[in-house]
Amino acid sequence: MVDIQGLVNELVSKLRRRKVEGSRATARLTAELLRSVISQSKLPTTNQPAALIDAVRDVGEKLIAANPIELAVGNIVRRVLHIIREEDHSNARDAVEGFRLSVGGDNDYIVEQDHLNLSAAAQSSLCRPSLHALLERSPDSATTYFTATSEDDSEEKSKSLDQNAKSLKFRRKVISAVNDLIEDINTCHLVIAELAVEHIHHNKVILTFGRSRTVKEFLCAAKEKKRSFGVFVAEGAPKYQGHLLAKELTARGLQTTVITDSAVFAMISRVHMVIVGVHAVMANGGVIGPVGLHMVALAARKHAVPFVVVNGTHKLCPLYPNNPGVSLNEMRSPSEVLSFEQFSDCMDYRIVTGAPQLLVVNPAFDYVPPELVSLFITDIGGYCPSYMYRLIADYYSSDDVVIQQKPAS
């Protein structure tokens, strides 16, 4: 038995101290943590889904507060909450179906079909609990079947009888769905990469900015399909992650050119397509990406170059950038920009006024408005910015958009 509170504290402290960074890592860790929360939290016998939602929400609130800039944490918490709600609904639907079955009688093959679908879904996730669920499902469904035939009093009886079985089943369903989610997070870049051939053609020049695993896989996938194209990599000051990306791309045999961020506008006329990875996609279709991305997007717009964002669905955030409590940016250490030792004489606060004369502002992110984005390529296909709200409605329930019940203290 793992101490859930300990795990939660550990992730909270990691997030707080900025030891985990990047939306993928945080998303995966959050999902894994929530999975163990779901599997190990003690639930009351009645109204299980609500209790589970509360438990997840509590943990989620802590995680979000730990590092509000990692929007992926909130996204995953909301996704998990949505999964619980969905399972709850489908349970209710099952009950209704069962009831209808008892009335109709003849179309029981539909129910069979439904169960088959469910078990198939359980099978598809390669985790152990789902296998158990599969084995235990048949008696369970049988009971529902029988209890459904008898009237209300039998339902009460069933409650006492198969409460355990039911709760286990519910939990397993949720867990298997969360496992799917984790699997999605882990493999989304591969799924996205499969779409590469449709977008990258021969003799094209692609510009990318900073470093993104998804972009890397995307480009490499096109290369593997024998497409020959050139890549410009803008270095992405002050972290210079572009240098790393360039290294990785050349290692995979891509023709790569590194340019400075300031050269983007000069080079953009030669570029056929801008492909970038982002930190988060907001509900209005705007994106939050590494600092400097807005400039690249504007340059692309000026020369009518398509600006394509590749992102996994875990980056999809149901919040709007103007929502209160959404902190879009983080100010990082000035030492990334200039060296303390060389500028320490300018940093001197003592002389004359007591106020520093040289200030350094080092924001980590940029917000790119939806008008500048041409296309989102996600693991569920390509969408235009105006369609984002629709995707969000698919993945999140509106009740969960605001996680924090009370204002942050």
Added chain:
Amino acid sequence: MGAQKKGATRVSEDPDELARVPLQAILLADSFTTKFRPITLDRPKVLLPLVNVPMINYTLAWLESAGVEEVIVFCCAHSKQVINYLENSEWFSHPNFSVTTIESHNSISAGDALRLIYERNVIQGDFVLISGDTVSNMSLTQVLKEHKERKKKDSNAIMTMIIKRSKSSPIIQQSRLGTDELFMAIDPNTKQLLYYEDKADYSKGAICLDKLLLIDNPSISLHNDKQDCYIDICSLEVLSLFTDNFDYQHLRRHFVKGLLVDDIMGYKVFTHEIHSNYAARIDNFRSYDSISKDIIQRWTYPFVPDVKFFGNSATKLERQGMYRASDIVQSRSAEIGSFTVIGNGTRIGNNTKISNSVVGGGCTIGSNVSIEGSYIWDNVNIEDGCKLMHSIVCDGVVIKSGAVLEPGVVLSFKVIIGQQFVVPSYSKVSLFQQPTKQDSDEELEYADNSSGIVENSSMADTVDKSNGQLTSELLDEECGPTYELGPGGVGYIWSICEGSHEEEWRHSIAPIPADKLAEAMQNTDDDLELLTQDGSVLPPSGELKPDSNYSDDNEDPRDDSIYFEKEVEATFLRAVHENIKEDHVILEVNSLRLSYNKLFTDCAGAIFYSLMKLALEIPHSSPSELCNSTMDVITKWKKLLKSYLTDIDEQIEVIQKFEEICLESAKEFSPLFSKILFHLYDKDLIQEDAILKWDDEKKNADEADKIFVKQSEKFIQWLREAPEEDDGEEDEEE
């Protein structure tokens, strides 16, 4: 779990080290100095809030994030408070990061602390030695690796010091952190530390390096632009060394210097320079101020106010470096300027202006208050119309309406400043009365010893202080011991002890006054010129580092001899006043000579000096009277002097000493030089050989040095002729 895994992989990179030793750290929760008094009378330094978070949290959070798994917190002053704080904090319940405390009540230095820790036997391997007032965000992985590799190659490499390049001009270091000039010699290839001098005197433009250093090492790079971060990676031997050398107190002044000087054991200290990361230690109020500002400017990221790295309340960063906690009641007309932190639950009234300041939680600030560059801790009540400039205001202080805090003021806990009272600059106010010197001596022997030296030297310095200097001092003097803080005020103003005036402006949080800065600039410029012209020219008035003029440029020999002379003089005076027999005086002086490790020549010089001083004190109206009284004194104490003037060298020393006296301390003697010299000769105290030799030595000297030779020209002439006659006579006799 993740952290542990990481730690495991990191340590087990080392294939030889199969038994995994968790990385440990010793955190000294006491600085063993008095720089933060009077605040530290109430609360230990490590618990003082730094941008609204107790300092120790910065250190612990950094240790935790750097992969340290076990921290031993050594508590000394206010140990109960530190332990209580830690027990109630999250640190004790942190997974994979254990914090244990060691309590001591009789340790007075870092050396004592380490000896005690060694006795407890809690350290198993390499450890990080850090003081609880250090702020850093550096990564330890690299330096630990280097340290381990070096240790494997050379078992004498027992310590790695973290240093940082920090400044391009000498003024910056002082104006930033208020610390002394640090001078290091490092082998550029191996990064071995060869020389460490933290009181190096820049203004002198010269530094004494052992010749051996240059002979032994093919290349040496000399640095005066490094900052010592006071973060050390130590091997276990360090602790046992402290135990072996029971007189090691200070980590740098004794231990590091001791290691560097000691070539028998051959232990080596290495340095590791960090570049992009931040590390600094809060040593005094000025560095408290600078580091607070660095934190607000996010150099210490991720340990910044809006990241909840530990125990700080949710704070939001707004435009222009303004941090505000969530529930602040702020009047619309209040102006909160840039680089300001406002704590939780603080209320700010109308038309109040706050800039470049930190305000803690639960404070009430009235209307029309102006706060600039100040640090206001928790639950402070500032009434209407107050004016605060560059001051530190501790918890629970009440500043009544209209009061003014001038730059550099420190108000300790729960002080009440009365209406309309103006607290003069650099004053420290506490509910406690200032302890007398003896008190603090007992408590902090070491710290006070060192400051004693500083005082002496700067007193000597006052002689050549400029007028501007004196007036500013007079201003300070006025604020002396007042026990009144305006109507309704509670607390005592601590008087600033004599010699530390100079320290005051260097160490306080107030900006450096423009005139001092100009002087400092001027000095460095002068020095640069001097350096180019002539390395041996003595420093100018040295306002920049007055405390170091005397004690530093020749710290060891000169300090000792000053003391020695004083002791001899005291002994002699006692003999004069109490009629002690000459034999006994000789005995005492001899024992002094042994204890100070001096030569007979030094004794002779010192005794002669005391004689002359005694003679000078006898009231006299004309030079001839002085001459007579001097001769009387010399005649009276002839025997004493004689017993030290057996050798020609000693006699020459006396003559030279006499010259020195005439030139420096008692110019009254200068016209009488030849007369007294003759008298000395007459009384058989100084032989003619000595005088002649002295004359010979002086032949090649500067004209300036020759005045006394010239004065006694006739006498010497006579001497030169006399022996010839004697010889002649003898010859004739033979």
